[in-house]
Amino acid sequence: MHWSEYLLPLTEGAWVTVQLTVYSTILGGVLAFVFGIGKLSSNLAIKSVSVGYIEVFRGTSLLVQLFWLYFALPLAGMAIGIDLRLPPVVAGVLALGLNIGAYGAEVVRGAIQSVHQNQREAARALNFTPRQTLFNIVIPQAIPEMMPSFGNLAVQNLKDTALVSLISLGDLTFRAEQIRNFTQDSTTIYTLLLLMYFGMAVVLTIIMRIVERFAGRWRMAGS
């Protein structure tokens, strides 16, 4: 087989990788805001749930989380009589999103805490409710601070999607493995694979830079 013949199946796999990255990054982003804000909550229950989530998913390996969701969760469901068998796609997106969300939550927390105390005091003086202060004053200013870290996490997430090939999801790495088993042409396939991941990461970095610049406008809001 000529190397160009590998490109079609690899592109199909790359499309799965792109979809996985997009879905899990969105899920991770939502979780990051929910639990990042939750960790700063004065409500003890919300706070401890958030801290627990962040510690568990940051403290264990992504592959352990992925295997647990895919292999162990169905057994846990069976024990309590619920069908918790997840299709590989769902297990993959869930594991990736939960993992990256925990890292993102720490970023969100840090960025919110970095907003100057003056801003909160001014909001209070203007009779804003705590909710209005958080959503209209603090978070818009915190988002530009989060963007560089979010960019790194997105690339991290793209790289992590390679692990879902281990639960038989047909992503880029899985397709490459299939071709390698068939042709035994390791050097060409893995070189192509590395280059394709690098290309996707570069494109993702550029996209995140554009988003970062767009979000940077909020930094100037009101000044």
Place this chain on the structure above:
Amino acid sequence: MLFGFEWDLTNPLNFAISILPILLVGMWVTIQATVLGFFVALVLGLVLAVLKSAQSRFVAWPAKLVTEFIRDTPLLVQLFFLYYVLPEYGIVLPAFMTGALALGIQYSAYTSEVYRAGIEAVGKDQREAARALNLSAANTFTHIVVPQAVPRIVPAMGNYLVSIMKDVPVLSVVTVLEMLNVAKIIGDRTFDYLVPLSLVGCLYLIMTLVASAGVRVLDTHLPKQGLPLK
């Protein structure tokens, strides 16, 4: 049975207790891979950092490109590359060595940035003062820059040590018998994945919490102003 330990399937608690020694054998491999990978990352990262800060553009740019390439490609793919491609060129390494090497290469991209940032964080005025005192370039580096850079570098390196530990399970794909792989084998044989995988999660949590606590202790005990001068 695995590694000479029998398991007891009478109830989940007995099962968990009976497989704990087996998982600890796997944990020991995980720790070994972490330490070896970390060591490779420290050395390779230093090499990359020196190359990236070279005066010549022809040295610095390729080093930067290599760092970026390593950072932007998945550990799993790098591991496959090393494991399947190196033997085609006559370099045959045991799976464990290949795995530790892959971990080291992946993280050298990150550690090289830590070295660079740590060295750059030492103020320019320090170098100028050293120059005014007629210290040679080598003496300035070893006696002025390094002692002040160390307290900045060590905690960041500690965090990467914890990250490496969490990436070790990837090595299971090339048959390294680290903790997750051991748990998976127990699951394959007993048809019970819930107990072994949950136990691995708990053990991981303990390992990372202990390691992070160690890093924090180190961070608080390092003098912020730099190591004392001799």
